[in-house]
Amino acid sequence: MKPIAQTMLDKLWTAHEVLRREDGVSLLWIDRHLVHEGSHHAFGKLKERGLSVCEPDLTFAFVDHYAPTRRSSQTSDPQIMGMIETLRQNAHDHGVHLYDLDDPRQGIAHVVGPEEGLTLPGLLINCGDSHTSTHGAFGALAFGIGATEVAHVLATQTIWQRKPKSMRIRVEGTLGLGVTAKDIALGWIGKLGTDGAQGHAVEYAGAVIRGLSMEGRMTLCNMSIEGGARFGIIAPDETTFAYIKDRPFAPKAGAWEQACADWRALSSDNDAQFDREALLDASEIAPTVTWGTSPEQALPITAAVPAANEVTPAKREAVRDALEYMGLKAGHKLEGTAVDRVFIGSCTNGRIEDLREAAHVLRGRKAKIPGHVSPGSAKVKAQAEAEGLDQIFKAAGLDWVASGCSMCVGMNGDLVEKGQRCASSTNRNFKGRQGRGARTHLMSPAMVAAASVTGMLTDVRWLLERHQ
């Protein structure tokens, strides 16, 4: 009898299933657990019950959400330092490896995990952060969890989970000049909505995905949660293996050979069936920006701000509300909208390739508006400095700061002022996300760089063409 064709999700799920209850809920084994300052609630729950971390060698702690990006001035804030100190104490008490502020490998969990070779194909990775979907770019089952679940993973190294439905998004064709993984992400979320993939694990496939670098794949998987999917996955291939090889925690020698053989078998079978399918034509994707307060409110930079009567009745009120909050008028061109500041960084777009793309736009140009660049990790920062990218940003007038989640969520004090408009390479344009009353426009790092050059939302393709 022919074996039943399996999706990558099926294979990853089966490989981690300790048991399945009669009600269909699975108990899954966790290979890597990443914790951060926000995990204090979970450590507190553990303490209440007198439990300790069950597998400290599979648990890694990161200072990222509250990391001061201007180390000296912010380190005096007792609230911020208290959060970091609590993480230090918990990591120390439980024997968990901590990437502390002064560590040359410090950075955002979703940037450092892959850099360190902690993130591998075929693993199950949890973190108390919704952007854990990032690690799915390697062919890992990776998803964000809440504090109670974090406590459960700390105590048992397992999690109860009902298997999600499967969805495949294929991207075929060729990406145009200035179009990046961020534009693919905003493109599909704009089409399908922020709950478009709710309850599903999204597998990204197709020629365009195969052609993406690991950085691009991570950006795409990272944004899965903004389309409602807790999981984003991409089949591992030679690009994946080349990225992982020789990283500090990656398998070595004989284990490497076995790993690569196992990883090659992870891809969805050719005739595997998905619960849902979507197809995107890459040539139709333009550099994209969000205009509203939800990632689904995204349009090509060439478009105009929509009016409430141009959308389905169910979404009209949301459009009116978003336009008011964002201070935008229906019918006005997105391109040319004045911007007050820019931010480049975050777990979505704070990797070396992101900085290269932004620097390429800024080379020999000046920024008209203030802004800052926060590399996703200290290693990205060092790499960028070795390539001279920091000099390009600084010469343009942007601040070059240390790594952390920074202005994506503002927990460290990097906030956008009320009413100010920020062109941002981050993942959420929610009201107040970057500060109360802040107006966020999401876009690729290259598009952010373009906005800084003109002081307006700008089609980066104009600037790229002039460079050629």
Next chain:
Amino acid sequence: MAGWSTDKGMAVCLPQANIDTDQLIPARFMSVPRAQGYGRFLLHDMRREETGDLKAAFPLNAQEGISVLVAGRNFGSGSSREAAVYALVDSGIRAVFAPSFGDIFASNAVNNGLLPAQIDEATYVALSQSLERRPQTIMIDLGARSLQLGSVGARFSIDDSWALKLINGWDDIDITRHHRTAIAAFKNIRHQTTVWAWPNGAD
């Protein structure tokens, strides 16, 4: 955590879609220890003026003792912050009725005794119309997956395993510890067959 199967509460409607967890609790409040209570942070920036005073027109501010929310689709999308659920629970909210929920939020809710009840669009419309002017009493029967609000009687859905957990007040850590032997056996086999899954591929 105490379980519950029926509840009589006071419901209010927030007629908006995509109320994300950044709205439910802005990030700046998340360094506060839970023991201090998160209720005062619930929907802080939607609900309060910059002075901190409550906005009179905001539905949730209509009266004290609100324990049930009815809201638009995709409630609790975004960040995995369980603090969003703490803010609801610490404010006395027992249940949220919406056409859909963020996956992580729903899971967090159940872990804290808060019911994320999925209703169809027609029920949402009926409830929001009934609640347009003022809060009203609602009866919830978790076992029967039903609600009654004035003349509106309807069904809601929730994953069966979640309903059981809410009704019994079960705690996952206690349940999982019964499976200690199976977990140890699984780990042992994985370690033997998939050595690369351990950091650095060695023990």
